[in-house]
Amino acid sequence: MFDYLIVGAGFAGSVLAERLARGSNKKVLLVDRRPHIGGNAYDCYDDAGILIHKYGPHIFHTNSREVFEYLSTFTRWRPYEHRVRASVDGQLVPIPINLDTINQLYGLKLTSLEMEGFFASVAEPREVVRTSEDVVVGRVGRELYEKFFRGYTRKQWGLDPSQLDAMVTARVPVRTNRDDRYFADTYQAMPLRGYTRMFENLLDHDNVKILLNTDYREIVDVIPYEKMIYTGPVDEFFDYRYGKLPYRSLRFEHETVNQEWVQPVAVVNYPNEHLYTRVTEFKHLTGQEHRKSSLVYEYPLAEGDPYYPVPRPENNELYKKYQALAEERSDVHFVGRLATYKYYNMDQVVAQALSVYARIVGQKRSEATRAEAQRPAAPTVLTPRKERRPAASVLAEAPAVRTGA
């Protein structure tokens, strides 16, 4: 008899498994239909021995000390500040747009003080800011909007910025100084040995059993459990009763090249050329040293694995109907990006999972979050369609990451 059946071994499911097992001594069965733990944050070594992120680059950043300290129980960190360039007019320029972007693009020598004046001269302020187009044109004007945002957004979402909620582009700041970091969060770092190793440590508890390659519906009627935590798509849980919630998907094309470095930073965006939106070179993220380099090209798709909830008012309305159904199910907690149909980053999902745990145990989140330092034996990983082996061995055959840090 399990106390909890947890569907999905991504951040939401794994954090709850860890807390329930270690914090409350509950017995947990963690099920994922993929052949690995970690959800979309899963990383692994490719054939060349380079650590890659299977589902696209995952950069950890947060302002939450609580989340950072909680995860620090399960990993050491490699300091890393993310930088992105955009390929525009034949140049690679910093994005978010900053002083250097404007000076490089237009051959100017503006100072920080002059930048606000520059933006004021090109901006086309809108009385009502409703869409992504309103946000960007209102801040940087139509020309920069066309160069940096319109094409990228159309590729990424299959929609014009004028059709998307303001919040989508509100995530992209504009700077008047030379700060070219993509994120401004207090904590910016990558798990020293990778995400999968961190997940293995999270789940390293006798009370946590893991079943991979298994859709929960295959076992839900035969394995006894008390309560469920569900982190899969909420519309799928209710058999699409009100129709499908729209998601944007991606095709990831991984490649390894016979040269040490390809691009100056981890990610280069292509707003106007190519079918892919961006190219990531992993060694920038991981600090690994290798004479070859592995990259991933991201091609947005309308169909496929659900990655990004499409933030449009009608989709939120549809989600609310599923949310109402979910609220009626006192035996199931719906947690994570897919179950709550929200564009959450990893740290937000960790925070959400910690809050759900705090509610379950009736404590304040700060009290419920303390992960005791005890490190019990490796968990059993049940792999019904493959051989059985302990989770700790999953990366054992992979070479260690050599970090530059």
Ligand SMILES: Cc1cc2nc3c(=O)[nH]c(=O)nc-3n(C[C@H](O)[C@H](O)[C@H](O)COP(=O)(O)OP(=O)(O)OC[C@H]3O[C@@H](n4cnc5c(N)ncnc54)[C@H](O)[C@@H]3O)c2cc1C
């Ligand atoms: C391309 C991309 C890049 C991203 N980059 C960043 C980034 O740089 N920084 C950042 O903070 N966040 C990033 N994110 C967001 C990050 O991936 C999510 O916040 C996080 O992974 C969400 O965790 P989760 O547990 O909610 O969902 P997931 O990681 O999606 O885990 C859900 C799991 O549930 C399983 N599942 C679903 N249905 C079933 C079922 N019926 N039976 C069994 N298992 C099931 C799935 O297989 C999956 O493994 C990115 C996301 C994408 C798609």
